[in-house]
Amino acid sequence: AVRLVESGGGSVQAGGSLTLSCEASEYINNRHTNPRAYLAWFRQAPGKEREGVAVTDRSGLATYAEFLKGRFTLSWDAVKNTLDLQMKNLQPEDTAMYYCAAGGVTRTLDARFFTIWGLGTQVTVSS
Secondary structure, eight states: OOOOEEEOOEEEETTOOEEEEEEOHHHHHOTTOOTTOEEEEEEEOTTSOOEEEEEEOTTOOEEEOGGGTTOEEEEEETTTTEEEEEEOSOOGGGOEEEEEEEEESSSOOOGGGOOEEOOOEEEEEEO
16 A cells, blocks of 8 residues: 655644654655645544645645644655645644645545545644
């Protein structure tokens, strides 16, 4: 199976920063992969539904969830085939498991449209 591998999670205090990375070479290099497919980051806090954070295609044009208020930046590295999520001014409400997803056929933050998922990386923000 094609894998997405997340890294970069950890524990920080409120106001701190983290950068998550999703290694997507297997997905990108798979001959069945649609070159126009979308990749995204989602998150899920305990007891809550999974929510979209940011989505992009391989052009690098990103769309963000409104609740982020400009604190996160999504970037696609076409050489390394990695999808990075730079997170600044983290708050306790950002505490969640963060997931990388791929295979989206439209620019959306709806998890139902993504077919390939990583195992996630935990982000914990203390006050």
